[in-house]
Amino acid sequence: MRKLLTLLAGGLLPALPAAAQDLTNNGATITLTGGAILATGGTLNNSSGTLDLSSGANQLYVGGNLVNASGAALAPGTTSTVTLNGAAAQQLNLNGASLANLTVNNISGGVALPAGSNADVAGALALTSGMVTTNASSTLRLLNGATLTGETSTRYVAGNLAAVKANVPAGAATTFPNGLTVTPATPLTNLTVTRTAGLNTAQLSYGTNVSGSNQGIDQIWRTSAPLTDAAVQLIWLAANDNGLSNLNNSQVWARAAAPVAGSGWTRISASQNANGTRTVTGTVPATASFSFFTVSIAAEPLPVTLVDFTAQAEGPAGVRLRWATASELNNAGFTVERSLDGHAFAAIGTVAGAGSSTVRHEYSLLDGTLPAGAALLYYRLRQTDADGTASYSAVRTVGLAGPNQAGFVLYPNPARRSAAAIGLPANALVEVLDATGRRVARATTDATGTARLALPDYLPAGVYVVRTRTEARRLLVE
Structure with a gap:
């Protein structure tokens, strides 16, 4: 112990000294009992030994970093509370240890979890001031029964916030404290939902289309087991709208595998007005299985399942259109459209879709009636869902080498x-x-x-x- 800290019993909050004090435990056992209060304006470093808060509703106030080294013991009990109340940036480095209750009341700078250092909260996580940020490789986890209060757009958990539910009954809505509600058709056990939010990183905290020109909100939820035949509800913070200014046509999007640039996202809801609530609902059908969920809007959708679309001249008077999908959900079919100028398109044929599928499907259509004298043709796909919602592919062009064409x-x-x-x-x-x-x-x-x-x-x-x-x-x- 480098400096003496105040240790009181009976629940009285001590006056903090003028200078911040650090506490380092090098192999001893520090025990709080009977509602005692331990407060330090500096760092508490449990480098070895034991920090025992388990006997009673004890309170630990830390104004600097809270570090529980690997191999050191931290016994939180069930009623103790740790409060991080610094006036500058703080670090919470528990190396996988757990706390009973955690209050974040950081005045300036916020609280951060370092890379690879997870922390668990078994009781209540209360945010009263300051952001909590995890590294991409670290997670703050709310154990079964834990609660979260106080999240707003100026104070929330940015990064990975996981929540665990031991039992998710069939037919009943189970709400996870990180913004996802699940209503499965069959019961689920030990389901973990991890929300990655506010990192402003494509394919990590938000999804994009193939070109990266369109994107969803800056929150992605991941379930530890795939969801099938289940209703989901997503709630997000205004801070993570990610540039989507009009939420009149918000939609739930899902995918089976971890996000990558482009294909794989499937829409699982109709458009909904989420301007006031930032809440949307969707349904995973019995024929699909998804583990990742996010929100986008109809005007800027995440990529549909189309992964390939080509148009090539075939013989002197034909154009072959080929396309493929990685997965489909309620896909009624495709309409191939053609244009002479790239602006006015007309339908030339339709191909039925696969309905709902999670395997690759390949499609083809031959345009055998080409406009006379055309040197360049434009093609696109109009994909229509069972509910009538339509979306369009990128445009493909084909140059024709006919008798009426002079060069390129x-x-x-x-x-x-x-x-x-x-x-x-x-x-x-x-x-x-x-x-x-x-x-x-x-x-x-x-x-x-x-x-x-x-x-x-x-x-x-x-x-x-x-x-x-x-x-x-x-x-x-x-």
Whole structure:
């Protein structure tokens, strides 16, 4: 023990000394009994030995870090309370030990769990001031029966907050203190729900589509066992809206495996207005099995199960469309749409979906009636759910080498940062030249006869020449 701390019995809170004091236990046993209070304005380091709070409603106040070293014993009992009441950043490093009750009343700087150091709370976790933040590899866990109070958008557990329920009965709603409610058709035992929130990290605390242009809220819930045939309700904090300003069309999204960039998310609810409540409900059908859950909106959905979509010329008068899904939920089918200008689309055929499935499905459709004289065609998929909700794929283009086509075409034209030269032989060199004849970009066509031209960011607006060994076209850069 480096400095003397105040230790009282009878439940009286001592006056803290003017200077912060540290307490280090090097192999002794520190025991509080009968509602005693131990307070330190500095760090409490239980480096070895025992910190025993188990006999009575004892209180431990720590103004600095609370460290329970690996191998040291911490006996919390069932009624003791640890309060972290520092005026600067504090660290809670229990190395897997548990507390009976924990109150966070940090005035400035918050409380952090270091990497790889988990902490358990068996009774009540109360947040009265300050954020609690875990590392991506550490978790604050609420054991079976534990409660959480005081979360707001300015004080909550950011990172991994897990909650355990020993029994989740069938047909009854069981609410986990980290914002997920589960109503399963069959009973579940020892279910752990981990909420990862507020880390602003794609595929960790929020999901995205393939390109990363669309994203969900900054909260993802993970269940220790997959949910099947169960209703779920998700509640999140306004601090984690993640840029979704209009929540009129909020939806529940789910996936079976850990999030990665792009495919795998499946919508399991209709659109709901969550502007006032930040609460949405969804249903995992009996034909599906999901472990990860989050929220997005209809205008900016997470990726549907479409994982591949191609359009290629097939013979002199046909285009073959092929696509695949990784999983489907209530998928009524697909409509293939075609356009001559990339803006006005019309349906050319439909293909039935697989309904609900968690395995890969591949689809194909041949467009055998092409518009006469077309040099470039645009295609997209319209996927329709059983409830009539529709979403669209990205657009694919096909250059046609017909008798009415004179050489290659450029798309888009005008362009900004990129363009494609379509309808050329494979392995052909394509160059972009400015008004002085200086080359500013080049590319070689792929097996489909397409050269993808990346235009430099510094390129000024104007007219450029795109040329091959035998032909040239004008490209307008905006």
